Amino acid sequence: MPMTTHNKTLRAGHELPVNAYLAGITDTVPLILAAIPFGILYGALGYSQGVPVWAILAMSLLVFAGASQFIAVGLLASHTHPAVIALTVLVVNLRHMLYAASLMPEAARLSQRWRLPLAFWLTDETYATVSTHLRHYRDTGNLRWYWLGSGSAMYINWVACTALGAWLSRDVPDLTHWGLEVALVVAFVGMVVPAIKQFSHLCCAVTAGGVILLTYDWPHNTGLLVTSLVAIGVGIGTEMLSKKTAPLNGATHHE
Amino acid sequence: MNDLTLLLLILAMMAVTFVPRYLPFALAHRFQLPPLLQRTLGYVPVAVLTAIVVQTTLVRDQQIHTDWQNPTLWAAVVAGLMAWRGVSLLLTVCGGMLVYGVLRWLF
Structure with missing residues (x-):
């Protein structure tokens, strides 16, 4: 079930x-x-x-x-x-x-x-x-x-x-x-x-998917780290920009 | 590489794996993360897991493979649709692996 x-x-x-x-x-x-x-x-x-x-x-x-x-x-x-x-x-x-x-x-x-x-x-x-x-x-x-x-x-x-x-x-x-x-x-x-519950999560995921395709051949998997940081930045950036509009759900569990 | 070097390497790997996992916990009671940083860290799972998924699905032998005969891509798409429709994680995993198995057999 x-x-x-x-x-x-x-x-x-x-x-x-x-x-x-x-x-x-x-x-x-x-x-x-x-x-x-x-x-x-x-x-x-x-x-x-x-x-x-x-x-x-x-x-x-x-x-x-x-x-x-x-x-x-x-x-x-x-x-x-x-x-x-x-x-x-x-x-x-x-x-x-x-x-x-x-x-x-x-x-x-x-x-x-x-x-x-x-x-x-x-x-x-x-x-x-x-x-x-x-x-x-x-x-x-x-x-x-x-x-x-x-x-x-x-x-x-x-x-x-x-x-x-x-x-x-x-x-x-x-x-x-x-x-x-x-x-x-x-x-x-x-x-x-x-885990994709609001627009900013979607932006974060799309960014992660896009940036990793540009950085996957960086040495020692540094591309993964850079991609993660950029995507996290885009996510929180979008959230702050769209704060005026009501979110679909709580962004994190820490509220 | 001789066995002693290999053992030392494994111990070094243990250290560089454990320290990043433990360091934030070791400091956890000393200070609290500011709320903005906590919200920022809420994006970690989506960012990291998506990057790993896209990399594993589309990159093989240092090249991007987006052709329709990439069975991993179809498995990921089906799993994504199932998860989006609210199917449980267990069934999503089984469904994705089934799609992959069938396509590997077909292609």
Whole structure:
């Protein structure tokens, strides 16, 4: 049955940490599903590029950042200097700082003990899930459990699929040509479209799509970062210009 | 690259991944972001995810592919329409992947 807003309202009413934790997992299931082929693809790619299996797994366990791991494996295969690889990964990951910054009001209510794992598990998917949740509900104290559920489920799934991919690609060498990355595309589309609620969001999305096509060939994925900043600027700029006209909905969850 | 260098690289990757994720949280109780910056950061998911989607869909081997035989493009379009019509994320993901599978088989 499709997950309706009504259903979510009922589930969000749970007061117990365990219910929030399970809701976090449930709401992340579509993205977990999409991460399965992506994780398999990463494991298979690493294996086919001759990266040792322990290193493929160690990256998933310790780094836990899909896009960065793909790029690192590609750079390893082309014998890039380790310092350049680390720098590239840093640039690719700067978007996570934007994610974390937008969740600062929620993080401020958490102890440092909580902030560490939740930061480690702050992926595109968990950020999208948590920020969508916050568009609909206020944090009544159990957001940390919801977030933990989303993050831990993504993590376990990612590590398992990585191992599966490395293992499968011994017998299925052309696994990397199956186009498994489409799963990521449809999942992100499914997250973005409902987030476009007012004209300024639409301007932001159109700008992001246009600018990335001009900057995609910039070195070390800097195009993604520049594109994001320009699109964010266009979004907030449009919002401020059209402030006089009534918005369709609240712009953010922080009001 | 020997195993020790590789291990050190992975640890360095761990550091440069974790620090951007954690730094804003570490400072979260010291100061509050001004409301305008908070509203600005509300555009982060739309901006970043759209850019990733467009890049992954249209760019392959450092070239832009907009031909109609790009199955990822059709999968993204169908997923977009489903999501716009209010179909759940789970069904959207399944529908998009199904379209992709069928087109890969056809083309």
